[in-house]
Amino acid sequence: MRPKPFLDAARRDWQFDTFAWLLHNGGGFAKFLDTTLVLPVASHFPDSGMRGRAGVAALFHRVRDHAGMADWPCAVEPETKPGIAPASAADRVPVIRYPRERIEPRYLIASFSHSLARYLVDTFDDPAPGGDALREHAIDLAAVYMGFGIFLANAAVDSTEYHLNEGEFVHALALFCLLRRIDTATVDQHLNPHLRKYLRLAARDLAQHEVRLGRLRSIPAPLLDSGECTLPTIRNS
Numbered sequence: 663m664r665p666k667p668f669l670d671a672a673r674r675d676w677q678f679d680t681f682a683w684l685l686h687n688g689g690g691f692a693k694f695l696d697t698t699l700v701l702p703v704a705s706h707f708p709d710s711g712m713r714g715r716a717g718v719a720a721l722f723h724r725v726r727d728h729a730g731m732a733d734w735p736c737a738v739e740p741e742t743k744p745g746i747a748p749a750s751a752a753d754r755v756p757v758i759r760y761p762r763e764r765i766e767p768r769y770l771i772a773s774f775s776h777s778l779a780r781y782l783v784d785t786f787d788d789p790a791p792g793g794d795a796l797r798e799h800a801i802d803l804a805a806v807y808m809g810f811g812i813f814l815a816n817a818a819v820d821s822t823e824y825h826l827n828e829g830e831f832v833h834a835l836a837l838f839c840l841l842r843r844i845d846t847a848t849v850d851q852h853l854n855p856h857l858r859k860y861l862r863l864a865a866r867d868l869a870q871h872e873v874r875l876g877r878l879r880s881i882p883a884p885l886l887d888s889g890e891c892t893l894p895t896i897r898n899s
Contacts, residue, residue, distance in 0.1 A: 668860070668867040669833050677834055678874055679791040680800050681841070682881060684807045687786040690883035691841075699844060700728045700775075700809045701852055702768065710767050715740070718765055722758070725774040729782075729808045736781065738774070756781065772817035775810035776801065776824065782808070802826040803834050811835030812852050819854075829864075832857050836864035841878055 667674065685691055700706055706728065709720035722738040741759030758777045760770060780801045783790070790800035802824050805814050815831040818824055826834070832853070839846050846865045850858040868875070 664870065666867075668864040669830065673830065674833070674867075676791055676796070676799075677803065677830075677837055678871075678878070680803045681807060681837060681878055683786075683788065683791055683800070684804055685878060685881040686884075687788060688782070688807070691879050691881050692883055694807075695842070697730070697807075697809045697842075698728050699811075699838065699842070699849070700725075700771075701812065702771075703852075707767065707771070718760065718770060721767055721770055722774050725771055725810075726778060728810075729775060729778045731778055731782070734778075734781065736778075768813060769817060769821075772805075772810065772813040772821070773823065775805045775808060775813060779804035779808055798825045802831070806831065806834040806838055809838075811838055812849065815857055816854050828857060829860055832860040833864040833868075836861055836868055840865060840868050840875055 669677075685694060688694070698706075704710065707721065707724050709717065709724060711717075712720050718740075719738055723732075726732055726734070726736070736756045736758055738758045738760065740762045758774060758781075760773060764770075783797075783801050783804050790797045792799070802814065803826065805811075811831060811834055814824065814826075815828055815835055818826065818828040818831050824831075835849070836846060838844075839849060846861050850861050853861060
């Protein structure tokens, strides 16, 4: 008997389409193989013991490194709302903001990765699957694609910042793992306890779609190097 679908067909198909869009615009599957599945462990965040503004800055730089965006021009500053502050001029470096009153590492990692995902998606010429109506959802999924699915899934229940719900984040995390052939049993220990069953169910459902997974794995790199295509440039005044 086929397992019951974890998501309805429309939302599952949209996630497949959006992963394809991210792969096409992000350097192809070969580059995706270099993406780290980021874990809440000391080896991934050795600066987690730092406190204050210096600790936040160190955490941000770790997130940016894991995202493969170490060379992208941006800065991090405290603010009342998370996200990227719009630059007032074309030569300004984008500033990623975080709320002063909420600086727990698990929250900041999710928020920083989401802001960097927006920064990445803003460089794409192609519209997201579903158009403007689903653009914010696609940015959520892009953060999972960049390797931060565990943090987004854990943070979703406590945040209004995201458009995907925690089940959709877990499904996207399972899609990431199956594409990379990562055993989800090695991942669920890092999820909030009630999400572990979701991951098992999502992975079992997605395992029925090996043909579609194979199509995603076959997406090639663009003709030009992805870094050359997407790396923003800051004009000097």
